[in-house]
Amino acid sequence: MPNKTRLAVLIDADNASAAITEGLFEEIAKYGTASVKRMYGDWTSPNLGSWKKVMLDQSIQPIQQFAYTKGKNATDSALIIDAMDLLYTRRFDGFCLVSSDSDFTRLAARLREEGLVVYGFGEEKTPKPFVAACDKFIYTEILRADATPEQEAAPEKKPAAVRESEPQAEATHTKKAPKVPVQFIAKILDDISDEDGWAQLGALGTNIGKLRPEFDPRIYGFRKLSDLIKGQAAHFELQVKGASPTGGTVLYVRNRPQ
Incomplete structure (x- = not known):
């Protein structure tokens, strides 16, 4: 729609x-x-x-x-x-x-x-x-x-065998991504989580945006917030719990117990 x-x-x-x-x-x-x-x-x-x-x-x-x-x-x-x-x-x-x-x-x-x-x-x-x-x-x-990736300076061409063996970069831009604000995210989770420490991923994203309008997972080299959370597995847990009214899955996140 x-x-x-x-x-x-x-x-x-x-x-x-x-x-x-x-x-x-x-x-x-x-x-x-x-x-x-x-x-x-x-x-x-x-x-x-x-x-x-x-x-x-x-x-x-x-x-x-x-x-x-x-x-x-x-x-x-x-x-x-x-x-x-x-x-x-x-x-x-x-x-x-x-x-x-x-x-x-x-x-x-x-x-x-x-x-x-x-x-x-x-x-x-x-x-x-x-x-x-x-x-x-x-x-x-x-x-x-x-x-417009074609507008960036073209890198030196390498042999096909070398190119095929190289891993694909996940970051959306070429410069080094900044460090993920783990403590900031963890504090928000503490504030909005239920008694078991879980909070909906969507609620987490909403609250992050209220405090930091410029927050964007792509800045840190991830396409979506769920990818960012998965990439910080040492700090956070991500689980699928139930389904949304539209039929999609509902993701929940919590601080990983130390």
């Missing part, structure tokens, strides 16, 4: 890379339907040339905003004004703000005050206040690696 959640996608082209576009909209499709897709920038600038093809491919509406004064970003103001106009139409369930700029922190907070869900998309350098102001924040380095 398709997700009927209506989302407005607003992209700050000055603070986002065109290389993320395919992965970006694949990610957004997990949360709802991109009913509005707008991108803001000064399209007379050669710096935004890489966006022109993806605008056509993804049917994104470009919004022209001239840089009236050097050193001042008029694009941010145009995006914020449009966001508020769209908010007051009451036609949307959430917003996707694509930028690494902390100037959108208050906008994200204001949209959430109105009961709308805010998904943020930005680079890992995005200031913490903007990340925390969103319901969920996805680092675009993950999307770029998933969506």
Whole structure:
């Protein structure tokens, strides 16, 4: 059944890379339907040339905003004004703000005050206040690696026999994955578990997202939260207990007794 959640996608082209576009909209499709897709920038600038093809491919509406004064970003103001106009139409369930700029922190907070869900998309350098102001924040380095691996520097070719003998990497991006925050996860499990120490995996993911909107298993080299938990078998136990109303299995997790 398709997700009927209506989302407005607003992209700050000055603070986002065109290389993320395919992965970006694949990610957004997990949360709802991109009913509005707008991108803001000064399209007379050669710096935004890489966006022109993806605008056509993804049917994104470009919004022209001239840089009236050097050193001042008029694009941010145009995006914020449009966001508020769209908010007051009451036609949307959430917003996707694509930028690494902390100037959108208050906008994200204001949209959430109105009961709308805010998904943020930005680079890992995005200031913490903007990340925390969103319901969920996805680092675009993950999307770029998933969506456009051909744009990365091609590795030196090896003989076929050597390539076939090499194990396949499970991480979604090439740089070394950070350490999994085991203690953080363990503390949440302690807070939400039943008397036997078990908690639904879905509840764990929900509570993690409330405290750390930027948390994503892919950052640590795992596709899903269940894979991350399995990968930390020294700390956690994962079991299937019963079935969901839709027929799927229900996973439970607990801290492994020491």
